[in-house]
């Protein structure tokens with residue numbers, strides 16, 4: 001695995017994602033333990049983008065259970081279909097919430113969080129976890145984040161299939 005990240009400071013958000021993706025690939029390369037990879041990807045995204053909260057919830061029976069994350073303490077369990085995370089799981093799609101105050105059923109783990117993006121992670125066509133990223137800014141996430149966070153999740157999915 002890579003020992004450290006080289007984080008560009010002057011690029012656009014898209015350039016930053018493009019520069020970091022190969023580094024994220026190297027970071028999890030050769031490691032097949034899912035918790036170890038979730039932990040390092042959480043840390044890498046937090047370190048690179050200063051997101052307010054970034055982490056994973058893992059499917060366990062009918063709910064999501066808190067996994068590796070970086071940020072303030074968080075809710076530990078989310079039911080299927082509940083909140084932004086449970087919605088992304090149920091609908092099997094990326095969910096972007098520009099303003100969490102306007103998302104019915106949003107689960108507020110920290111009142112500072114204002115916008116959110118959730119990307120489901122699949123194994124054999126089933127959602128087995130979600131990547132959740134929160135910002136303290138309204139309307140922080142757009143299609144660029146959706147595209148590249150999806151690619152980060154794809155890297156993790158590929159590491160699972162090698163396990």
Ligand code: SME
Nearest residue numbers: 074083084085106107109
């Ligand atoms: N807001 C999420 C809950 C998880 S926290 O943001 C860390 C939701 O509504 O599912």
